[in-house]
Amino acid sequence: MAAPLLSVEDLRVEFGVDRNVFPAVDGVSFAVDRGATLGIVGESGCGKSVTSLAIMRLVSVPPGRYAGGAIRFDGQDLLRLPESRMRALRGGRMGMIFQEPMTSLNPVYTCGDQIVESLKVHSDLSARAARDRAIELLDLVRLPSPAKRVDDYPHQLSGGQRQRVMIALALANDPDLLIADEPTTALDVTIQAQILELMKDLQDRTGTAILLITHDLGVVAETCDEVVVMYAGTVVEQAPTAALFGDPQHPYTVGLMAAVPRIDVAADRLATIEGSVPPPWQVLAGCRFASRCPLADDRCRNEPPPLRAIAPAHRVACWHAPIDGAAA
Amino acid sequence: MSALLQVEGLTKHFPVRRGILRRIVGHVQAVTDVSFAVAAGETLAIVGESGCGKSTTGRALLRLIEPSAGSIRMEGTELTTLSPARMRQMRRQMQIIFQDPYGSLNPRMTVREVLSEPLLLHGVATPATLQAKVAEVLGLCGLSSFHAERYPHEFSGGQRQRVGIARALATRPKLIVCDEPVSALDVSVQAQIVNLLQDLQRQLGVAYVFISHDLAVVRHIATRVAVMYLGRIVEEAPAAELFAAPLHPYTRSLIAAAPRPDPAAGRAKASVEGDAPSALAPPPGCAFHPRCPVAVERCRSERPELRGIGPTRVACHLAEPATDRALPRPLDADTPLARRLAVLAAARARKQEGTAA
Ligand SMILES: Nc1ncnc2c1ncn2[C@@H]1O[C@H](COP(=O)(O)OP(=O)(O)O)[C@@H](O)[C@H]1O
Ligand SMILES: Nc1ncnc2c1ncn2[C@@H]1O[C@H](COP(=O)(O)OP(=O)(O)O)[C@@H](O)[C@H]1O
Ligand code: SF4
Ligand SMILES: [Mg+2]
Ligand SMILES: [Mg+2]
Numbered sequence: 001m002a003a004p005l006l007s008v009e010d011l012r013v014e015f016g017v018d019r020n021v022f023p024a025v026d027g028v029s030f031a032v033d034r035g036a037t038l039g040i041v042g043e044s045g046c047g048k049s050v051t052s053l054a055i056m057r058l059v060s061v062p063p064g065r066y067a068g069g070a071i072r073f074d075g076q077d078l079l080r081l082p083e084s085r086m087r088a089l090r091g092g093r094m095g096m097i098f099q100e101p102m103t104s105l106n107p108v109y110t111c112g113d114q115i116v117e118s119l120k121v122h123s124d125l126s127a128r129a130a131r132d133r134a135i136e137l138l139d140l141v142r143l144p145s146p147a148k149r150v151d152d153y154p155h156q157l158s159g160g161q162r163q164r165v166m167i168a169l170a171l172a173n174d175p176d177l178l179i180a181d182e183p184t185t186a187l188d189v190t191i192q193a194q195i196l197e198l199m200k201d202l203q204d205r206t207g208t209a210i211l212l213i214t215h216d217l218g219v220v221a222e223t224c225d226e227v228v229v230m231y232a233g234t235v236v237e238q239a240p241t242a243a244l245f246g247d248p249q250h251p252y253t254v255g256l257m258a259a260v261p262r263i264d265v266a267a268d269r270l271a272t273i274e275g276s277v278p279p280p281w282q283v284l285a286g287c288r289f290a291s292r293c294p295l296a297d298d299r300c301r302n303e304p305p306p307l308r309a310i311a312p313a314h315r316v317a318c319w320h321a322p323i324d325g326a327a328a
Numbered sequence: 329m330s331a332l333l334q335v336e337g338l339t340k341h342f343p344v345r346r347g348i349l350r351r352i353v354g355h356v357q358a359v360t361d362v363s364f365a366v367a368a369g370e371t372l373a374i375v376g377e378s379g380c381g382k383s384t385t386g387r388a389l390l391r392l393i394e395p396s397a398g399s400i401r402m403e404g405t406e407l408t409t410l411s412p413a414r415m416r417q418m419r420r421q422m423q424i425i426f427q428d429p430y431g432s433l434n435p436r437m438t439v440r441e442v443l444s445e446p447l448l449l450h451g452v453a454t455p456a457t458l459q460a461k462v463a464e465v466l467g468l469c470g471l472s473s474f475h476a477e478r479y480p481h482e483f484s485g486g487q488r489q490r491v492g493i494a495r496a497l498a499t500r501p502k503l504i505v506c507d508e509p510v511s512a513l514d515v516s517v518q519a520q521i522v523n524l525l526q527d528l529q530r531q532l533g534v535a536y537v538f539i540s541h542d543l544a545v546v547r548h549i550a551t552r553v554a555v556m557y558l559g560r561i562v563e564e565a566p567a568a569e570l571f572a573a574p575l576h577p578y579t580r581s582l583i584a585a586a587p588r589p590d591p592a593a594g595r596a597k598a599s600v601e602g603d604a605p606s607a608l609a610p611p612p613g614c615a616f617h618p619r620c621p622v623a624v625e626r627c628r629s630e631r632p633e634l635r636g637i638g639p640t641r642v643a644c645h646l647a648e649p650a651t652d653r654a655l656p657r658p659l660d661a662d663t664p665l666a667r668r669l670a671v672l673a674a675a676r677a678r679k680q681e682g683t684a685a
Contacts, residue, residue, distance in 0.1 A: 043514035043515065043516060044514055144602070158603045160603050161603070188377040188378055188541060189541070189543070189582065189585040189586050189587070190377060190581060190582065190585045190599075190600045191377075191603065192585065192587070193584075193585040193587075193599075193600075194600075194601075215514065215515070216587060217515075217589035218586070218587025218588055218589045219587050220589070221587070221588065221589045221590055221591045221593070222587050222588070222591075241591050242591050242592075245589065245590060245591050245592075246591075246664065247664050248664065248665055248668065249668075251668075251672055254665060254668045254669060254672060255516060255672070256515060256516060257589060257665055258665065258669050259515045259516045259518070259519035260515050260519075260544070260589050261519075261522070261542075261544040261545050261547065261548040262544055262547075262588070262589070262656075263543055263544040263547050263571070263583065263586045263588065264588055264590075264593070264654075264656060264657060265656055265657050265658075265659055266656040266657070266658055266659065267548065267659050269523060269526070270519035270522055270523055270548065271519065271669055272516060272519040272520045272523060273516035273519075276484045276486060276514075276516075276517060277514075294672045294673070294675035294676035294679060295671075295672065295675050323668050323671055323672075324667055324668060324671050
């Protein structure tokens with residue numbers, strides 16, 4: 001079996017100083033295969049963004065600290081790579097898209113200049129060829145009249161158009177891995193559908209692997225091959241998409257799925273999960289979900305449940321899994 | 329039926345000024361000729377993409393923004409011509425909650441102070457009954473008396489929204505405008521707040537104008553739905569009807585684009601191209617025609633008026649009575665998800681019995 005493109009192994013990222021150090025990401029492991037789409041889903045504060053920043057080694061240190069584990073990209077451990085090699089990877093073999101392109105696009109340069117700059121850093125294209133390639137990329141992401149728009153500044157574009165430019169920039173150097181952190185969260189559903197379709201089309205053409213981070217189970221269901229569910233800095237469940245939705249096991253996953261109102265299913269009342277996510281500095285001996293979990297018992301409150309396989313490729317971190325013994 | 333709230337021809341155009349002389353160079357046509365009615369105890373949802381005029385409409389109802397034209401009648405009283413003093417009195421009946429209650433809660437006031445203000449101002453409580461009234465409204469919103477001494481920053485997002493709802497509810501209004509009240513919340517907390525709003529409606533008979541861009545939430549909570557596009561209502565119908573048989577191409581695109589948390593449902597097709605045009609210069613004819621998948625020549629020049637088709641009002645030249653209806657699937661009790669929820673619910677019930685005993 002081929003080695004995965006990216007493998008995150010027992011990653012731990014801490015924040016804070018002295019006695020106030022807390023883990024924002026605590027023992028997270030997963031792998032992304034070449035050409036595949038892996039989703040990370042969970043509510044806010046669960047450590048999704050810190051995980052994605054860590055993979056690009058963009059966690060600011062201090063206040064952050066890489067406190068353990070490894071991030072292997074094509075075999076090499078990114079946590080041990082010199083910064084110069086990391087810089088070559090970012091925007092090169094690793095592209096990235098964030099929720100708010102306005103903060104990641106530079107407002108004082110035109111969209112074209114930013115793509116040209118990235119092309120020149122990572123290849124030996126001439127200025128002329130780089131500009132042509134920039135227009136080609138803007139056309140690829142279906143920005144209307146790319147030859148004109150190439151000279152626009154980010155603020156002259158709509159939110160959806162800026163996200164297209166961001167994708168063009170991320171794809172400029174044919175990355176092997178695209179990391180997208182809530183790429184459509186700030187957009188209207190109509191524009192979201194356009195952007196997700198675009199990402200999928202581009203993936204079919206280029207074979208880029210995608211790590212898609214989102215709080216939206218609907219987006220996961222429609223785009224991912226495999227899903228990691230995060231809760232309070234840890235992975236609580238991981239499975240191929242069909243298995244996760246067809247056979248959800250962790251009480252948090254079940255609660256999350258039932259809490260989402262459905263446009264195609266009638267329900268009198270939404271199911272809720274009581275309480276809210278504990279802050280990462282709250283020290284908890286056992287399962288971090290115990291305070292909200294109807295199944296919690298003494299063992300749950302005292303011993304952290306390990307992530308165990310209940311079926312091939314389906315892992316759950318719950319002492320009570322499989323919940324009803326009827327793993328479908 | 330006489331409506332609780334009757335809105336006719338509501339219009340708000342913001343002047344755009346340029347240059348040192350601040351000359352008016354154009355108007356943002358935020359809301360144009362919007363009419364609807366809200367009955368006591370029901371929920372009218374207003375949906376549409378960002379910038380289509382939802383918040384402007386909501387704020388204009390309470391005259392937090394002065395309408396440019398139109399009529400707003402609350403229980404028969406015309407609001408647009410009320411004196412500021414009378415309008416303030418009227419706000420006992422009409423309240424509003426926002427997406428981020430933090431922005432509208434004074435950070436230096438405890439929850440008790442936040443709630444006391446409207447209670448005393450509108451004479452709902454006297455100094456003697458204040459304590460009890462505060463406790464009562466906190467209880468209605470799922471908060472405890474000890475929350476009264478806390479400051480807004482001490483609350484989580486969901487609890488803060490409960491405080492926002494408690495403040496709106498304090499004077500027992502007949503209508504609350506809810507402007508994206510759950511959009512900033514995580515789904516598990518969103519579900520708690522949606523349930524709370526529904527419980528309060530059943531208990532107190534309060535009506536909502538529920539503004540949202542999330543069609544799934546709207547399907548769940550609304551009695552009727554108005555879809556806005558570039559400042560105008562393009563379709564309005566009872567909720568069940570709108571989702572079963574959407575007649576406007578824009579409504580159909582919105583419904584199609586909503587992601588479904590079900591891998592078997594397949595990926596949503598982007599059925600609408602491009603972005604919504606600017607409200608500074610809405611396209612002629614039907615404002616939706618540049619993005620409409622079925623537009624014909626007439627759509628480019630002639631603006632479609634709202635017309636009735638069955639229980640639906642729709643503004644589209646091509647709209648016809650629906651031939652097929654997409655009925656919602658009932659919640660299937662035999663899926664693994666449903667079975668597991670039942671296991672969790674049973675465990676929760678056992679725990680509650682345990683603590684009660
Ligand atoms: N720079 C930082 N300093 C301190 N704490 C941080 C920092 N960045 C993130 N955190 C904390 O780490 C936790 C995880 O955050 P994040 O990864 O952004 O969550 P998510 O993306 O899942 O919403 C949060 O509790 C957050 O407060
Ligand atoms: N105070 C204002 N001055 C000028 N334009 C405004 C103002 N408030 C809103 N707008 C414009 O009016 C339109 C409708 O805005 P809004 O009602 O906030 O939409 P929504 O709530 O549906 O996102 C938008 O084009 C917006 O930019
Ligand atoms: S009137 Fe024409 S352009 Fe407008 S929605 Fe109907 S078909 Fe489309
Ligand atoms: Mg995040
Ligand atoms: Mg708004």
